[in-house]
Amino acid sequence: MRIVCPFCGERELGEFTYLGDAKPQRPAADAGEDAVYDYVYLRDNIAGVMSEHWYHGGGCRAWLKVTRNTLTHEISAVEPAAGAGAAKVGA
Amino acid sequence: MADFSWDVRSPLDRALVAGAYGAQGDAGVSLTEIRNFDLVQVMARRGKAGEMAKAAKARFGIAAPETRKAVGTSDATLIWSGPDQFLVLSKGGKHGIDALAPVFTGSASLSDQSHARVLISVSGEKARAMLAKVSSIDLHPDVFGVGAAAATSMDHTSVTLWRNNDRDGQAVFNLLVFGTFAESLWHTILDSAAEYGVTISHSEELA
Numbered sequence A: 001m002r003i004v005c006p007f008c009g010e011r012e013l014g015e016f017t018y019l020g021d022a023k024p025q026r027p028a029a030d031a032g033e034d035a036v037y038d039y040v041y042l043r044d045n046i047a048g049v050m051s052e053h054w055y056h057g058g059g060c061r062a063w064l065k066v067t068r069n070t071l072t073h074e075i076s077a078v079e080p081a082a083g084a085g086a087a088k089v090g091a
Numbered sequence B: 001m002a003d004f005s006w007d008v009r010s011p012l013d014r015a016l017v018a019g020a021y022g023a024q025g026d027a028g029v030s031l032t033e034i035r036n037f038d039l040v041q042v043m044a045r046r047g048k049a050g051e052m053a054k055a056a057k058a059r060f061g062i063a064a065p066e067t068r069k070a071v072g073t074s075d076a077t078l079i080w081s082g083p084d085q086f087l088v089l090s091k092g093g094k095h096g097i098d099a100l101a102p103v104f105t106g107s108a109s110l111s112d113q114s115h116a117r118v119l120i121s122v123s124g125e126k127a128r129a130m131l132a133k134v135s136s137i138d139l140h141p142d143v144f145g146v147g148a149a150a151a152t153s154m155d156h157t158s159v160t161l162w163r164n165n166d167r168d169g170q171a172v173f174n175l176l177v178f179g180t181f182a183e184s185l186w187h188t189i190l191d192s193a194a195e196y197g198v199t200i201s202h203s204e205e206l207a
């Protein structure tokens, strides 16, 4: 598997580290214990297209948001994660 | 309190043995460790990439690379190392961290890497063939010409790699590696280069 880093170009999988699901959003401070538990621990086991965080630690050290089909490994989109490459993503 | 005397010493001090290595005959690969350089990491603060670029242009007279490139001035090389960041490689303190700190006040964070990285220059007829064994990126001149740069990994070790100006009509590849990983990578490179014959040296010249 290869990932096309928006900053580095096409690179082998070994340069990247997988974090996991990019969908969960940190709940508001007053959201309650159930929402925090859900955010920290509960994950869907998606068979199909999934949005994931990957880290290009063996390259430009940017965090990426990768849209990948977990059944076929087909990658349909790669974009910088929020905060990676300030110029590209904005503040 | 005890007095310490700090000897500046390359992380390859023990590993590097100058002379010939590997196959006999004309050496296909030259390995030169370049010592005693100034290296500063410049990283834009959030939302300040434009200001950083302006400051760099004013300081160096050329634009700092915003894509995978290395650009040279008469006394410094600016090497892309990731989004909104680059390395400044120079000698003699003119563009060292003390000199650059006031230039980038407010626009970028600076980190002195002068004694944190090892700089290895790889050249010779078989340089690319040797690097192909340890790098997954395409170094063919059609895609990796003079001035091309990459943040990549070799033997699971992060490196900054760029192609310098040709010497004697042949490609020169420079690579920066973290000091603590340098000895390990050095041995991997020697293993990879041995079949072509190697000339090993060290130098104080950035060239």
Ligand SMILES: [Zn+2]
Residues within 6 Å of the ligand: A005, A006, A007, A008, A009, A056, A059, A060, A061, A062
């Ligand atoms: Zn990258």
